[in-house]
Amino acid sequence: MSTVPPPFPTPQESVGHPELLQLGTALEPDEPCLRADAARNRARLLEAAARLVAERGADAVTMEAVAAEACVGKGTVFRRFGDRTGLLTALLDHSEKKFQAAFLAGPPPLGPGAPPVERLRAFGRAMLRRSADELELQLAAEPGASRRFTAPPRRVLRHHVAMLLRQAVPEADCELLSHTLMGQLDPALIHHLTRQCGIPMARLEDAWVDLVDRVTGTATGG
Numbered sequence: 001m002s003t004v005p006p007p008f009p010t011p012q013e014s015v016g017h018p019e020l021l022q023l024g025t026a027l028e029p030d031e032p033c034l035r036a037d038a039a040r041n042r043a044r045l046l047e048a049a050a051r052l053v054a055e056r057g058a059d060a061v062t063m064e065a066v067a068a069e070a071c072v073g074k075g076t077v078f079r080r081f082g083d084r085t086g087l088l089t090a091l092l093d094h095s096e097k098k099f100q101a102a103f104l105a106g107p108p109p110l111g112p113g114a115p116p117v118e119r120l121r122a123f124g125r126a127m128l129r130r131s132a133d134e135l136e137l138q139l140a141a142e143p144g145a146s147r148r149f150t151a152p153p154r155r156v157l158r159h160h161v162a163m164l165l166r167q168a169v170p171e172a173d174c175e176l177l178s179h180t181l182m183g184q185l186d187p188a189l190i191h192h193l194t195r196q197c198g199i200p201m202a203r204l205e206d207a208w209v210d211l212v213d214r215v216t217g218t219a220t221g222g
Helices: 036-056 063-070 074-081 084-105 116-140 152-168 174-183 187-196 201-216
Strands: none
Touching: 036 063, 036 074, 036 084, 063 074, 063 084, 074 084, 084 116, 084 152, 116 152, 116 187, 116 201, 152 174, 152 201, 174 201, 187 201
16 A cells, blocks of 8 residues: 655655765765875865866866866876866865755755745755856766766756655656756756846746646646
């Protein structure tokens, strides 16, 4: 006999997915596992990459450029991050962890304690605002087609959306619906709509809320 999940997910329920704790890349061991000198070198490389982003934009961040900026050999950068995508993902790792902490254990409505539909609305708004701040870097760090939907950060976000959907509309195919909703938060689409079409971010936020309400059956119409 099936049971209906409780209306308000708890932090324990949120971390029930092992994927929710997997950020960064497989080439990045947790900081406590790094030797002190390796941790310092990694921080130095990330600082060099961040300077390049701030001064010349994300397109200027190549393995060679970071090596030159940090005054190390190119091989050192490849050994630490694997490739350019791994390096850019590491640059985004801090904000990724901060955002994850906010929706797993932060205050409602983004964090636990609010109804699932309210949390979905808040999640999309927060994602859109984060993308507005980091759009160029997010685009540069976008994995290739074969890894786009399996990269740990993307899986974290989609699993969270699927969990909230199961709370709101347990009878729906929430796995597929979560992909549909995440499509509206895709950095490439946000870039197209805001930079190429000139659509203000406020309109994207309103469209997200409208989509959530329609998917969950809470739209008022009119």
